[in-house]
Amino acid sequence: MSTTDTGSTAITLTEAELDRYVTHAPTRGLLAGPGLPAETDLLTFSPLRTHGLRTLADAAGGPFRVAEELRSRLVIGELLNPAGMTPESILLDGVTGEITTAYLFEPSDPRPFAPSLDTLLRFAAVTEELAGLRVRLATPAGQFGPRTVAEASRRLLALFEEGTDGRVPPYWKAAALIRPLALVAGPGAASGLTLDVPARVLDQEFGHGRVARFEEVDFPGTLTHEPTRRFLRETGLPEEAVLFLADTDVPLPTLREYFADERGGDYPLDELPAHCDHLIRLGHLVDQNSLVIDGRTGAVLTFSEPEATLHPLNTDVSTLAFTLFLLHHERTIDEHLGRELTTRAYDQLAAAMLHTLTTLDPTATLPETAWHYWTEILRNAPHGSL
Template structure:
């Protein structure tokens, strides 16, 4: 992981106040100019390195002496931007933000720029390894699922300690930023991509079982062959319903009945498909959805529909303006993986905000990093689900009455 903001062969001017030798060398060579691990340091290569005193001059912030701005955290913070600062004398790196009294507050992020690079590299490696085949023997299959996520978190947590033991010692094993960043990236190990002609993701039974219990006690409904209508002709979807199943939990976003037949949308809402004596304005604008199966309830009193021929998952047009867009997810495997990721992120956020386990930080708020990363993480799993403002997930993101996406 190297910087890209300085032209090859051209050394960069470093302020005299940066007396820490290794920091001077890295800054001069452009090695601290990158955007990784939810930290944006790219500006530190394209512009003269700015002192924290100059950065906060208009606010009159105190406690900025000897500090230099490397960049900012790559997420929105409720009380103003979080900056990444370098102590020019010691080489220590901090997350910083002024408090209500205009005094600069700091959390140690890395004990040196070299350690900062090593820590960020470990976080980036989590995602890179999840999507690659490097290190696998012929015929070896990389494990995925909740157990793999836990194993990755345990392994990388130790690698982070080894990358900067001083950081973990000085923060009582709870440094700002890194473990929350790891919790987000480890979710890439939840499921592998599906093969050609198969489901979008190779979702495991263990993932669905975990999803069913993330919001309380739950179970999994696996359908008997006789329970599946002939209209479910998409083989990967039929196999998923029989072998993997759907979560059954009153508190899950997807509300699946524990028993009973799968009904079509036309059977559940006949008034939307049979004009009868009703005003034609009440009819659906998506008559093709009449034969789709209702697999469960959804937020805003929607129902989740399954096109049994293609495996595609849709929403009906129950709003007057024809919204939301029909497309919800590519198939049930994508729905389950996105929903599991969503609920896992919410669980991490709840735990981080629990009053019994407050963080020992002055600046870092795990909820800000989680909220800032959630949409991009989910979008990467099914980009079409976020294609326009009329699709469900962007509607949910923009719904200020519901709070942040993870609330």
């Protein structure tokens, strides 16, 4: 095995290394010639550098764990799933050149991925271009919104269908339908927040009359972060979304006021955070979690009642709104894909959603975030149960 420096380090294999495993001529040419990138935004081939070519039977711990027809598949890489998710291996059929994926603890259930290595690299490249597109659009003339999302999804699906004769694997369907959602809102140049989320985006997604917009009288005096006040007045939050129910019946209470007045004193106030008068409750999440905002900074957090602990949730209300939009949009996936992606390949859908979320809001990846509600929900939810 060797590496070639062409601006980035490529992984190549010698003819002698390939002779034992790979007979498919185009695949041999790619592996012995241009080679494979060690890592992209979506996947890594670095296991080749660590282990060399090895069969699925060897990688999974022995031939008795792998069906006979799968034993000779070659483990050449892994999908780069978000932290905490089990790595999914990329497998090569050395005779046909076909690419599949499988978990090494469950190697009898491979999933289609691409008809060839060359196609796989093209699919990965165009999907990664979305990140570059967002950067290029981050100008005063940049175009964001539902139309931009729809066009990006349309182009990706068309390319994937062309490359797979119309039989697009679930991973790439998720890439086409979920990852472009990062283009629904532009950088927060006007709002003073992370994102400029147009009010019409929430109205279109959740329905007119189902987005709560607050008035000045609804805000406690400790909500002093003006961009947050403006967002809640002009853009608002959905009254009800996946896992979230907003407080709309009364003026927004501080965390102390909520437990003292709304809960009838059934929670010990001395277990509340010391700065609870600056934490404004926007609503609640499942599992006895209050969704609160720090009135001084605009940061969005969860307060766990059983544990009496605060955890970072979103950078601000704009990325909270995007998260609720993303989770709600996932509910519409069935009508595009049937049940395949939200059941058998839900883990791949969840990975795409987490990647899209962290593209716009890095809260889950920050060193101070030891536990993150959205991440735990997405990666641990039973198939299609959100």
